[in-house]
Amino acid sequence: MPQWVVWGVLVVLVVGPLLPLLLASLRSKPYYLPGGTFTLHAYQQLFTDPDFWIAVENTVLFAVLTTALAVTAGTVFAILCGRTNMPGRKVYGVLLVAPVVIPPLGLIVGWVSVYGQSGYLTGLVASLHLPVWNLSSIPGMAVLGAAVTTPIAFLTCQSALAGSDTALEDAARSAGAGALQAITRITVPLLRPAILNCGVLIFTLSLEVLGIPLFLGQPSHINLYATYLYRAWNNSGVPDPPFVSAGAVLLLVVVTALLLLRTRLAGAEQRFIATSPRGGIGYQPLDLRGWRRPLAVLVGLFITVTSAVPLVGLVVMSSVKALTTLVAPWDLLTGGNWRQLVTDSTVRRAIMDSLLIGTLGGAVTVALVAVATLIAHRSGFPLRRTIAPLLAYPRAVPGIILGIGFFWSYLMVEPGPYVRNNIWGEMIVLSVRNITLAYVVIYPSLARINEELDRAARATGAGWWTTAGRVLLPILRPSLVAAFLLVFVSILNDYDPVVFLQKPGTEVIGVTMLQFWQKGALGPVAALAVVQIIVVGVVLAIGARVIRKGRHA
Known part of the structure; x- marks a missing residue:
């Protein structure tokens, strides 16, 4: 019982x-109002609202860009940290997952304070009469979305690489293949199911994101699906007009379908993992030769730009009246x-x-x-x-x-x-x-x-x-x-x-x-x-x- x-x-x-x-x-x-009947009017109202279709279009574009950037970065970092002799790869492997434990709103606020339209570095670059980025655009929001979700792709691909047999890569090197050839012809094809798996997951997460468009989309009046529902709720005369529930049901159906697809891909992933009793024992990492240090610097730069600098900006923002290039931060301490x-x-x-x-x-x-x-x-x-x-x-x-x-x-x-x-x-x-x-x-x-x-x-x-x-x-x-x-x-x-x-x-x-x-x-x-x-x-x-x-x- x-x-x-x-x-x-x-x-x-x-x-x-x-x-x-x-x-x-x-x-x-x-339900809290008297009367009411069963009807599909809420769905009709939703489908005839031009703002709904704009939000759908923006969301799909945001999700595609975020997924492409995050999966590419996560896969490259997983291979560099798990299959090559890049310096500092163990430390980088830990630092790359930092956004997982950083509060998401905190990371977003840090990005806005540094890279936003009124951000400190944005203003600094503009003062030098150089072209500046626009974080309050769909590509700009996608860059932040990728920074947040890259650890998912990194961990997924790293898990697929860990313990997998390296005999195929050893054989390729024995046949005269260089590091790049071994990676592109052996390692990446073996990672294909893992890449598809994490890609579907990140795409799904991107469909439901709320904080990024709320903080960054407002200056440019850009709505994604979640913010469309959120603002429709708050701007309505009564909480939750029926079409908000209809929109929620549609998103739930799409997310559930993507979840089922991801489950199938996760099952197929096992067929692409080459294993043997020796695992990675005796494996010699792929030699990057002259690219070792430049690639290590690029990975370190990625971590600095996406996590370290925004966290510093967040801490500074919490202790000043305003963060601006016009006045030194220590003159605005409060x-x-x-x-x-x-x-x-x-x-x-x-x-x-x-x-x-x-x-x-x-x-x-x-x-x-x-x-x-x-x-x-x-x-x-x-x-x-x-x-x-x-x-x-x-x-x-x-x-x-x-x-x-x-x-x-x-x-x-x-x-x-x-x-x-x-x-x-x-x-x-x-x-x-x-x-x-x-x-x-x-x-x-x-x-x-x-x-x-x-x-x-x-x-x-x-x-x-x-x-x-x-x-x-x-x-x-x-x-x-x-x-x-x-x-x-x-x-x-x-x-x-x-x-x-x-x-x-x-x-x-x-x-x-x-x-x-x-x-x-x-x-x-x-x-x-x-x-x-x-x-x-x-x-x-x-x-x-x-x-x-x-x-x-």
Whole structure:
């Protein structure tokens, strides 16, 4: 019976919010207004709106450019760090994934403060009468989108290269092929499924992006799909006109189709990996010869431009009245931005609420996912095969869509007032959004535990729950800690699932940053982003120490 309860909770949390969303898109009026009938008028209204098609066109162009740039950069960096003798490749391999743990809004604010239309370096280049870039254009936004998603392509291709047999590359070199020939004729073709896999994933993520067009698209009046829905909601006389729900359903269908395609590509990827018992033992990296140092400099320059410089700009922005080339930054130093974090009750509440939601939501999420993973892979539960897809799906659902779905769920379901208009409702949404992250950390560790331990425990008379609680979960403790850290950081940095749920008194850091940005208060936004980065750094440092002690024990 308890296993059925866990399965039921997962179904309600993952599938439940999507059904009210579909129903809302088929109603002529929102559910909280009297009257209304079932109709397709919302979809007709959506398809006849010229702004909708402009947003679709902009989104597809943005997604294509972002995917092309990110996949190209990630693949090249993975090959350079994993297959060549480029100097500093191990250090670069760590630094290239830095944007994964940097709060996304913080990175965006850093980019805007340095490279935006009023950014410091933009103004510096313009003062030299040189042509400047336009970050508030679709290509400009795509460059930032690629900087954020390049680590995904890098990690995917690096994983495909790790442990794969290098005999084919050795044979090519023995036949007289140079490093470039070995890479283009052997390494890249072997990476083709991994490239397609991460390409579909990045394209999917680009369709749902909200922060980049909100921060950068506004000066040029450029809407992407997510900002089109966001502004239609906020500019409407009533929250969530039906066509916003219709737009959300359409995006959900497209994203789900892309997820299924990615699943097929991930399965095909295994057929393109050449492995052998020796793996990479005795492998001699491809010799880049005279290109070793120039390529190392280019990779270092990429990291500096995309991560280091924006972070410096973010820190400076948090401590000055304005960041401009007309006045030296040290002449504009102020503590007002940081003082506001202490004196403004809204900001204080946002920080405390985010920490509370991240801590409690992370703990509950990891506990639920740990039990669900054990049921899915170490039990005889009749519906165990449905649990893994349920755990994997939430991250595929765009955060903005999940937020609208929960908005309707809280209105339609009887227990709604207990979670509506308070931080507990926001915690549920953010926790559901991050179920997948906990699963991808816990499951690989569980798969490495020999099932003989389960059988030995049952042989002594232990039931399934006793075996799970006294044998498997204690062994999984380091993975549970790692999963909690990942979920905590993700909840702290996330914002798009709750942009439609936050009300006065229920603030979180991400949405508060958006609200300050819309008011033109750039300094407090930067200060909040720096707080996020400090908290993430402290939590990761403590967590790494705990994990090391646990593994040693």
